[in-house]
Amino acid sequence: xxxxxxxxxxxxxxxxxxxxxxxxxxxxxxxxxxxxxxxxxxxxxxxxxxxxxxxxxxxxxxxxxxxxxxxxxxxxxxxxxxxxxxxxxxxxxxxxxxxxxxxxxxxxxxxxxxxxxxxxxxxxxxxxxxxxxxxxxxxxxxxxxxxxxxxxxxxxxxxxxxxxxxxxxxxxxxxxxxxxxxxxxxxxxxxxxxxxxxxxxxxxxxxxxxxxxxxxxxxxxxxxxxxxxxxxxxxxxxxxxxxxx
Amino acid sequence: xxxxxxxxxxxxxxxxxxxxxxxxxxxxxxxxxxxxxxxxxxxxxxxxxxxxxxxxxxxxxxxxxxxxxxxxxxxxxxxxxxxxxxx
Ligand SMILES: Cc1ncc(C[n+]2csc(CCOP(=O)(O)OP(=O)(O)O)c2C)c(N)n1
Ligand code: SF4
Ligand code: SF4
Numbered sequence: 001x002x003x004x005x006x007x008x009x010x011x012x013x014x015x016x017x018x019x020x021x022x023x024x025x026x027x028x029x030x031x032x033x034x035x036x037x038x039x040x041x042x043x044x045x046x047x048x049x050x051x052x053x054x055x056x057x058x059x060x061x062x063x064x065x066x067x068x069x070x071x072x073x074x075x076x077x078x079x080x081x082x083x084x085x086x087x088x089x090x091x092x093x094x095x096x097x098x099x100x101x102x103x104x105x106x107x108x109x110x111x112x113x114x115x116x117x118x119x120x121x122x123x124x125x126x127x128x129x130x131x132x133x134x135x136x137x138x139x140x141x142x143x144x145x146x147x148x149x150x151x152x153x154x155x156x157x158x159x160x161x162x163x164x165x166x167x168x169x170x171x172x173x174x175x176x177x178x179x180x181x182x183x184x185x186x187x188x189x190x191x192x193x194x195x196x197x198x199x200x201x202x203x204x205x206x207x208x209x210x211x212x213x214x215x216x217x218x219x220x221x222x223x224x225x226x227x228x229x230x231x232x233x234x235x236x237x238x239x240x241x242x243x244x245x
Numbered sequence: 246x247x248x249x250x251x252x253x254x255x256x257x258x259x260x261x262x263x264x265x266x267x268x269x270x271x272x273x274x275x276x277x278x279x280x281x282x283x284x285x286x287x288x289x290x291x292x293x294x295x296x297x298x299x300x301x302x303x304x305x306x307x308x309x310x311x312x313x314x315x316x317x318x319x320x321x322x323x324x325x326x327x328x329x330x331x332x
Binding site: 202 | 266300303
């Protein structure tokens with residue numbers, strides 16, 4: 001007799017997403033939904049959707065969610081967690097959201113040791129607005145605002161936010177994973193689950209999982225090539241592993 | 246056939262990532278588009294072991310995986326994350 005061993009998690013709604021084919025946001029959503037199902041916390045979890053391609057995350061994740069201004073999720077999460085300490089609060093933020101306009105909010109939330117969980121999607125571009133350079137864009141990477149490739153002399157170096165946050169005492173768990181192949185996706189799932197468990201167990205401080213995530217559309221590659229580029233180029237600049245905790 | 250996958254053709258966007266990871270080469274792209282205009286993946290299932298690698302990489306949660314009871318052991322257990330054996 002055949003048994004069903006893998007299916008869409010219940011916390012993921014049964015609808016098609018608006019993401020491009022091969023976009024990592026879909027994998028990240030599924031891993032969060034699996035985590036919420038496995039921990040049995042759907043009724044007490046509140047997510048915060050960002051501004052960016054995943055602005056509609058509340059249409060896909062079947063938990064209570066709010067939408068906030070660009071980059072401000074850690075500030076709003078602070079208020080939500082402090083007033084509702086029994087709720088599990090997580091933010092879902094892109095690299096434009098967290099590492100550009102929202103740099104101040106994430107640094108100070110980590111600095112204050114807020115008891116929240118942050119899922120940080122690093123796809124090295126601004127996807128939603130048309131593939132402009134993000135602080136996380138690699139050197140020589142071509143984007144709509146760096147048509148000749150990112151030049152350190154003009155646009156600076158790729159910003160390693162997770163490394164920056166890891167030095168703050170208020171950040172208790174920081175790990176970088178890649179949504180690049182099934183083995184790495186399984187590791188990412190473990191990391192996400194651990195980050196949620198810390199909050200569930202009342203650990204005092206901020207937990208963050210950075211997920212390197214393909215944006216085939218604005219990397220101008222096929223989904224398979226995007227995975228290759230992530231493994232060959234992106235991981236060199238954003239090394240994987242546990243940075244804290 | 247120790248396993249079987251079912252691809253939800255309306256969720257699938259034909260990105261082809263499942264094709265690149267299937268160790269048995271059992272997935273191809275259909276010539277028929279779905280309602281959104283994507284050409285979805287289709288499974289032959291001839292040599293499927295139910296390893297679930299395709300489902301783990303799928304960005305659209307479009308793949309359901311089935312497996313024979315008697316092989317619900319290692320190394321397969323390692324492969325699928327939610328191996329609670331939902332009926
Ligand atoms: C206050 C404000 N400034 C700028 C914008 C324009 N804007 C929308 S999305 C975005 C960047 C999103 O990039 P990222 O966070 O990397 O997410 P992605 O789309 O790549 O998933 C910007 C700059 C905005 N919506 N609001
Ligand atoms: S533009 Fe990039 S980040 Fe946005 S949905 Fe498409 S692939 Fe995903
Ligand atoms: S990985 Fe998923 S969305 Fe992509 S082709 Fe395969 S079934 Fe379709």
